[in-house]
Amino acid sequence: MDHDLLRGTCPACQVTIGEMHADDCDVAECLMRGLKRMYCRALADTAGHDCGASTWTGGWPGHREAREFGWHVRWDAEARTWARCAPEVPGSGPDLNRLYEHARWNAEARRWVRRWAVVFLRAVRGGRAGSRPRR
Structure with missing residues (x-):
C-alpha cells in the first residue's frame, strides 16, 4: 500500500x-x-x-495519524467484519474507529494524538473497594 x-x-x-x-x-x-x-x-x-x-x-x-500509530484493519470476508491487523498486511487500511476511540484531537496542533493509559501504582489492600471477605 x-x-x-x-x-x-x-x-x-x-x-x-x-x-x-x-x-x-x-x-x-x-x-x-x-x-x-x-x-x-x-x-x-x-x-x-x-x-x-x-x-x-x-x-x-485521520488516515495519516492512524498509519503513524500502526492502527490498521482488513476486511475478514469469512467473519464479514473488519479485523485489526498489522500495517504490513496486504489490503489493510487505516483504522479510523480505533483512532476515534484511542486517540484525542489536539485542536491547537490540528491532529490526532495518542492517549496514554493511566497506570495505578498503589494497590488497594483487601481487594476491590467495598468488597467483603468470602466465608
Missing part, C-alpha cells in the same frame, strides 16, 4: 489540495473536535461552536 498517495481533489466537494472545503462538504473535519463537520451539526451537545475552515490536504482526515 502506498502511504504517500495523495488525491488531487476532495471526493465530496472537488476542491484541490490547499483549498478550503465547501461549507456543505461531508469530508471536511471540524477543527475543534477532529470529526466530520456534519457530525457537529447533527449533535445537540456540539451545536454552536465554530468548526473552522479546513483545507483539503490530499489525504483522508
Whole structure:
C-alpha cells in the first residue's frame, strides 16, 4: 500500500489540495473536535461552536495519524467484519474507529494524538473497594 498517495481533489466537494472545503462538504473535519463537520451539526451537545475552515490536504482526515500509530484493519470476508491487523498486511487500511476511540484531537496542533493509559501504582489492600471477605 502506498502511504504517500495523495488525491488531487476532495471526493465530496472537488476542491484541490490547499483549498478550503465547501461549507456543505461531508469530508471536511471540524477543527475543534477532529470529526466530520456534519457530525457537529447533527449533535445537540456540539451545536454552536465554530468548526473552522479546513483545507483539503490530499489525504483522508485521520488516515495519516492512524498509519503513524500502526492502527490498521482488513476486511475478514469469512467473519464479514473488519479485523485489526498489522500495517504490513496486504489490503489493510487505516483504522479510523480505533483512532476515534484511542486517540484525542489536539485542536491547537490540528491532529490526532495518542492517549496514554493511566497506570495505578498503589494497590488497594483487601481487594476491590467495598468488597467483603468470602466465608
